[in-house]
Amino acid sequence: xxxxxxxxxxxxxxxxxxxxxxxxxxxxxxxxxxxxxxxxxxxxxxxxxxxxxxxxxxxxxxxxxxxxxxxxxxxxxxxxxxxxxxxxxxxxxxxxxxxxxxxxxxxxxxxxxxxxxxxxxxxxxxxxxxxxxxxxxxxxxxxxxxxxxxxxxxxxxxxxxxxxxxxxxxxxxxxxxxxxxxxxxxxxxxxxxxxxxxxxxxxxxxxxxxxxxxxxxxxxxxxxxxxxxxxxxxxxxxxxxxxxxxxxxxxxxxxxxxxxxxxxxxxxxxxxxxxxxxxxxxxxxxxxxxxxxxxxxxxxxxxxxxxxxxxxxxxxxxxxxxxxxxxxxxxxxxxxxxxxxxxxxxxxxxxxxxxxxxxxxx
Numbered sequence: 001x002x003x004x005x006x007x008x009x010x011x012x013x014x015x016x017x018x019x020x021x022x023x024x025x026x027x028x029x030x031x032x033x034x035x036x037x038x039x040x041x042x043x044x045x046x047x048x049x050x051x052x053x054x055x056x057x058x059x060x061x062x063x064x065x066x067x068x069x070x071x072x073x074x075x076x077x078x079x080x081x082x083x084x085x086x087x088x089x090x091x092x093x094x095x096x097x098x099x100x101x102x103x104x105x106x107x108x109x110x111x112x113x114x115x116x117x118x119x120x121x122x123x124x125x126x127x128x129x130x131x132x133x134x135x136x137x138x139x140x141x142x143x144x145x146x147x148x149x150x151x152x153x154x155x156x157x158x159x160x161x162x163x164x165x166x167x168x169x170x171x172x173x174x175x176x177x178x179x180x181x182x183x184x185x186x187x188x189x190x191x192x193x194x195x196x197x198x199x200x201x202x203x204x205x206x207x208x209x210x211x212x213x214x215x216x217x218x219x220x221x222x223x224x225x226x227x228x229x230x231x232x233x234x235x236x237x238x239x240x241x242x243x244x245x246x247x248x249x250x251x252x253x254x255x256x257x258x259x260x261x262x263x264x265x266x267x268x269x270x271x272x273x274x275x276x277x278x279x280x281x282x283x284x285x286x287x288x289x290x291x292x293x294x295x296x297x298x299x300x301x302x303x304x305x306x307x308x309x310x311x312x313x314x315x316x317x318x319x320x321x322x323x324x325x326x327x328x329x330x331x332x333x334x335x336x337x338x339x340x341x342x343x344x345x346x347x348x349x350x351x352x353x354x355x356x357x358x359x360x361x362x
Contacts, residue, residue, distance in 0.1 A: 008070060008072050008073070009033045009072065009073045009075070010028070010033055010034050010035070010036050010067070010071045010074055011035045011076070011103075012035075012036045012037075012067065012074050012075065013035065013036075013039075013042060013077070014076075014078065014086075015038060015039060016041070017077070017105075017224075018041070018042055018045060018252065019105065019225070020105045021042055021050075022156065022254045022256050023104070023105040023106070023156070024075060024076070024103060025046050025049075025050040025055075026050065026156045026159045027075060027152070027155055027345075028075070029159060030155050030158070030159050030345040031345075031349060031353075032053075033075075034053065034055065035050075035055045035056070036055075036056050036063070037057055037058075038057070038059065038060050040057060043055055045254055049170070051166075052163060064086060064089065065090040065094065067087070067090070067098075068087055068091055068096055068098060069096070071098055072098050072357065072361075073098060073100075073101065073357050074098055074100045074101070075101050075127075076100055076101070076102065077102070077103055077105045078100070078102070079102060079122075079123070080102065080119075080120075080124070081119055081122060082119075099124060099125065099360045099361075100124070100125075101127060101353065101356070102125070102126050102127065104128070104129065104133065104152075105272075106272025106273075106275075107132065107133055107272045107275045107339055108191065108270050108272035108274075108275070109198075109270045109299075119142075120137065120142040120143065120147075121141075121142055122144070123144070123147050124147065125147065125150060126143065126150070127149075127152045128152060128341075129152050129154065129339060129340050129341065130151075130153065130339050130340045130341035131339075132335075132339040133339070134149070148356050148359070150352050151341050151343050151348070151349075151352065152341075152345070153340055153343025153345060153348075154279060155343070155345035155349065156276070157279045157340075158345050159345065160257035160261070162346075167255065168258070168261075170258065171255075171258045171259065171262055175248065175250070175259065176262065178248050179217040179219070179246060180217055180245050183215055183216060183217055183246070184216050184217065184264045185216075185218075185262055185263050186216055186217065186263065186264065186265055186317075187219050187221060187259065187265070187266050187267065188204075188205075188218060188220045188221070189220075189266065189267075189268050189271050189273040189274075190204070190205075190223065190226070190269050191268075191269055191270050191271035191272075192223040192225035192226045198269055198270035198289055199226075199269055199270075199289065200268075200269040201222075203310075204287050204307075205220070207310035207311060207313060208220075208267070209237075211310075211311065211312075211313060212247065212314070213314055214246060216246065216314065217246045217247075217248070218246065218247050218248070219263070220247075220248070220250065221250050222234065222249060237249075238251070256276055257279070260277050260279070263280075264283075265282055265283040265284065265285065265317070266282070266283070266284045266285065266302075267285045267286075267287065268285075268286060269286060269287050270298075274286070274298045274301075275298060275335075275336075278301065278332050278335060278336035278339065279340075281332050281333060281336075283320070283321055283324045283328075284298075284301050284303070284328070284332070285303050286299045286302055286304045287305055288304055288307070297335075298335065300328075301332045301335055302324070302328055303320040
């Protein structure tokens with residue numbers, strides 16, 4: 001595919017949304033296009049964890065005009081109404097209207113009752129992982145007839161597989177070296193507590209920590225919004241357990257797939273990380289929250305635990321592990337295939353974008 005010398009593509013993570021970084025940065029790296037950020041902390045994270053790509057820091061005040069002047073197609077998690085309002089003045093000043101492509105930052109079971117996906121009705125182009133996301137968008141009537149779809153597949157897993165040697169060394173240094181060697185690693189990755197009440201963090205974290213056997217390593221991957229919402233309360237909890245050899249809280253750590261690869265099992269709720277974990281087809285446990293039906297979607301892929309199970313959670317987990325393979329392995333495989341379409345991100349996504357852009361400017 002030959003590109004016009006005047007056409008420029010980039011990805012954008014605006015503000016402090018560090019949980020969007022693994023999605024946009026990885027996509028940019030797959031496509032060999034630059035990443036633009038507006039926050040210095042995100043710039044440092046991008047350079048540390050995604051050295052395969054070029055990252056530019058544009059300060060907030062100059063970012064709108066700089067991006068509109070320099071780029072023709074922008075991959076972003078901003079819905080088009082937000083994108084247009086933010087860049088409207090820059091568009092007027094430059095007399096230029098680049099194409100924005102909305103990209104998802106996960107595939108969780110949230111969003112069923114919130115008015116968010118409906119904002120995508122104005123999009124010219126939307127990226128989707130696979131059939132599950134497409135069905136959900138159609139159910140929410142979130143796509144216009146004119147909207148073009150970009151098949152993304154599981155590009156983040158493909159990227160991890162390609163750069164596995166680099167990330168294994170990084171995980172050894174930043175995670176495994178801080179834990180007891182040669183014992184099981186359980187990953188707890190809860191979502192944040194939004195208005196859909198899908199998070200288990202507040203009612204589960206103390207039981208998970210206080211009842212943790214010495215023979216198990218527990219890694220807690222906190223959602224950045226949890227840290228922002230209750231910074232000091234969570235910080236105190238982190239400080240309390242920072243000397244425990246088998247407990248590790250991860251802060252400012254955007255990587256997902258390298259972390260999932262070393263986990264022996266996953267404990268979560270409605271976080272999209274659960275769908276990412278399906279790639280490894282390993283045991284999964286879900287903490288029932290008031291905002292989700294355990295008989296739907298991802299929760300058919302593992303054991304659902306109630307609040308009453310928390311005092312004996314590790315015993316419950318051990319009991320369930322004996323039958324996990326026969327009960328859930330096929331369901332995980334089927335849900336994974338439904339969630340992520342087979343797409344080679346290094347060969348197939350960029351031609352889709354180029355075709356889309358040519359239609360947009362014609």
